[in-house]
Amino acid sequence: MKDLAIETDNLTKKFGKVIAVNDLNLKVPTGIIYGYLGPNGAGKTTTIKMLVDSLFPTSGRIQLFGQEVKKNKTRVFRNIGYVPEHPVYFREYSGEKLLRYVGKIFNFSKNEIQTRISKILNLVNLVEARHRAIGKYSAGMKQRIGIAQALMNDPDLLILDEITSNLDPLGRSHIIDLLKQLKKEGKTIFVSTHILPEVQKMNADHIGILNKGRLFAEGTINHLQKLFGENMIKIRPKDDRIRKALESKDFIQDIVDDEKYLIVKTSDREATWNFLSRFSLENHMPIIDFIGSGMEIEDIFMKVLENNSAKEVAKA
């Protein structure tokens, strides 16, 4: 088995009553692009902030490259590059000056800094803009200088929060090409987004779908397609009593609504069926449909999205 770049055990973050991240067990093998996918508010940024130690977990554990972050901070973080969701750079700094500044933080020699800067500016295609103020960069250039600063320490793991979200199609495709290139160089890339086609364009090797702080599904695209085929079940009638009864079962991992169906993610199809049959008899409520969802990831993700936005509207 491949080593893991990121592993979390029951990672949880609460903000008062809001559980932003809920018992998260992430496993990210080294050398891959991992697409961390979820609608706005799902808990992606909160997860990432805990990974990079800018937010304390309420509970749970984080290991990066097999080392507990809490105990090995300096060593672990020398090996990580991070681009936040809303980076703030000195607007008047030129791209090159920013990189030199970061190089100094890492205590590299002047020569070393210059060598790294030349290589990285080339890679992110900012050689010509190197002396221009970052404040005058386009959105795409800003994201590329963000990646450049994250690469100064030549990290094995890059953590990128919504790196493509505010870019036009050309800007996006530049970033996506860059990520693929970095993967070829052996880096592990953990990238969050709320846009499904993005992880597909990146050829993400693994994806994790986050819904309300919980990992709704995780694995390779193939694995997920299989999982959604077999362990996602559509149930009719879409009835609140059925939903409530199912919610309390430990083999039910998640429930989302369709127009007509309750779509249930279960770890045990048979137990689900047995339970529902009994429930149906006891409550005189015939189960009209109990079918494998046969859904593609796109469909499932759309349902997760719709469910979340319905919740948002209800709150507003």
Ligand SMILES: Nc1ncnc2c1ncn2[C@@H]1O[C@H](COP(=O)(O)OP(=O)(O)O)[C@@H](O)[C@H]1O
């Ligand atoms: N500092 C905070 N204080 C209170 N609630 C927060 C804070 N940060 C995030 N949240 C809440 O946690 C949830 C997850 O947010 P976030 O991690 O930003 O999601 P995402 O990045 O997936 O859009 C949301 O409900 C958000 O409102």
Ligand SMILES: [Mg+2]
């Ligand atoms: Mg976010």
